[in-house]
Amino acid sequence: MALPTPRLELRDLVCRFDGMPVVDGLSLELMPGQVTCLLGPSGCGKSTTLRMAAGVEHVTSGEIRIDGQLVAGPGVHLPPEKRAIGMMFQDFALFPHLTAEANVAFGAGSGSEARVRDLLARVGLADKARKYPHQLSGGEQQRVALARALAPRPRVMLMDEPFSGLDNRLRDGIRDDTLEILKEEGTAVLLVTHEPDEAMRMADQIALMRRGRIVQQGAPYNIYNNPVDSEAAGFFSDINILHGVVKDFQCETPFGKFLCPNLRDEADVEIIIRPQHLKMDFDRNGSGPLPTPSDGVPARGAVARARFMGHESLVEMRMEHDGSILKATIPGVFLPREGTKLWLSLRRDRCFVFPCKAQSKLSNPLLN
Numbered sequence: 001m002a003l004p005t006p007r008l009e010l011r012d013l014v015c016r017f018d019g020m021p022v023v024d025g026l027s028l029e030l031m032p033g034q035v036t037c038l039l040g041p042s043g044c045g046k047s048t049t050l051r052m053a054a055g056v057e058h059v060t061s062g063e064i065r066i067d068g069q070l071v072a073g074p075g076v077h078l079p080p081e082k083r084a085i086g087m088m089f090q091d092f093a094l095f096p097h098l099t100a101e102a103n104v105a106f107g108a109g110s111g112s113e114a115r116v117r118d119l120l121a122r123v124g125l126a127d128k129a130r131k132y133p134h135q136l137s138g139g140e141q142q143r144v145a146l147a148r149a150l151a152p153r154p155r156v157m158l159m160d161e162p163f164s165g166l167d168n169r170l171r172d173g174i175r176d177d178t179l180e181i182l183k184e185e186g187t188a189v190l191l192v193t194h195e196p197d198e199a200m201r202m203a204d205q206i207a208l209m210r211r212g213r214i215v216q217q218g219a220p221y222n223i224y225n226n227p228v229d230s231e232a233a234g235f236f237s238d239i240n241i242l243h244g245v246v247k248d249f250q251c252e253t254p255f256g257k258f259l260c261p262n263l264r265d266e267a268d269v270e271i272i273i274r275p276q277h278l279k280m281d282f283d284r285n286g287s288g289p290l291p292t293p294s295d296g297v298p299a300r301g302a303v304a305r306a307r308f309m310g311h312e313s314l315v316e317m318r319m320e321h322d323g324s325i326l327k328a329t330i331p332g333v334f335l336p337r338e339g340t341k342l343w344l345s346l347r348r349d350r351c352f353v354f355p356c357k358a359q360s361k362l363s364n365p366l367l368n
């Protein structure tokens with residue numbers, strides 16, 4: 001059976017400015033109804049990728065196909081209006097002299113009254129059809145912009161931080177409604193964001209970018225729980241990093257031994273753990289909990305700082321074994337006092353062991 005044709009296909013995309021690659025060999029496929037988030041730090045090339053897909057930026061090399069049709073590639077560059085794409089940006093710029101209805105109709109073309117009415121109803125603005133943009137709230141204007149972008153039934157929707165101008169409470173509702181409508185329409189969505197929370201909330205798949213390349217791609221759950229390296233882990237939350245050296249495929253730490261099956265002796269490793277995966281126990285006359293296979297060996301420290309964050313407290317512990325600081329989050333009902341001695345252990349199934357890129361003594365810490 002033939003594989004379904006992707007709605008949007010980016011193949012080996014390169015974009016250079018003044019000879020410098022800003023997008024550097026990026027490939028991605030989006031299926032109908034699929035939401036893909038391009039996520040990455042500022043300047044990694046997210047918006048440039050989106051602009052190439054839209055046709056407002058030329059590709060230096062590589063190909064872009066929409067429903068199998070080549071829209072950009074060697075000798076080919078279809079302008080944005082010929083690509084069957086919709087676009088939504090942070091500054092969504094409605095026409096100020098047109099009503100909500102007329103703004104949406106502008107996108108839909110002639111003979112589209114029913115489609116315009118339907119779209120305005122679906123974004124919850126049936127009763128505001130005759131209002132002008134300045135008579136609408138920011139969230140309502142954003143809904144009009146969505147209806148306008150959807151009006152011509154685009155096959156692909158390109159969105160660049162479209163919700164970042166909205167206040168927090170408004171944003172979650174609009175995000176969810178927008179997604180629902182886009183899924184109903186079967187539109188493939190490529191959404192650019194630098195906010196991991198937004199990507200995890202919205203995406204079917206996340207493409208994590210760094211320096212013009214995709215470094216990891218997959219469902220949010222997989223990217224969060226199986227990061228490709230410490231930088232990827234650290235992009236989604238605060239992380240703690242323990243350093244160690246491999247000996248006999250293991251690394252000894254104050255929290256017990258960690259397996260390092262593929263690493264050579266003397267390779268420097270980083271053991272990464274998120275603050276919510278540390279366990280905290282009271283000091284009972286100088287001893288802590290007994291070691292267990294799931295939590296390893298506990299180590300003692302003293303509270304250096306504790307901050308109440310609402311549903312949780314963030315506790316910074318200065319560890320006795322080396323004076324380093326480890327961060328742990330605990331339920332907000334606890335806020336330990338500075339100086340309190342506590343024991344920390346690590347949920348071993350939540351630790352990631354990576355060869356240390358920066359400090360490796362070996363040219364290749366991996367076996368083979």
Ligand SMILES: Nc1ncnc2c1ncn2[C@@H]1O[C@H](COP(=O)(O)OP(=O)(O)OP(=O)(O)O)[C@@H](O)[C@H]1O
Pocket residue numbers: 017018022040041042043044045046047048049194
């Ligand atoms: N037209 C241009 N000419 C020269 N350099 C450019 C041009 N457009 C973008 N760049 C550079 O390319 C790099 C990537 O920019 P891009 O806007 O794609 O990043 P981004 O990941 O979307 O960042 P942000 O999250 O800050 O928007 C940046 O260093 C930027 O300065």
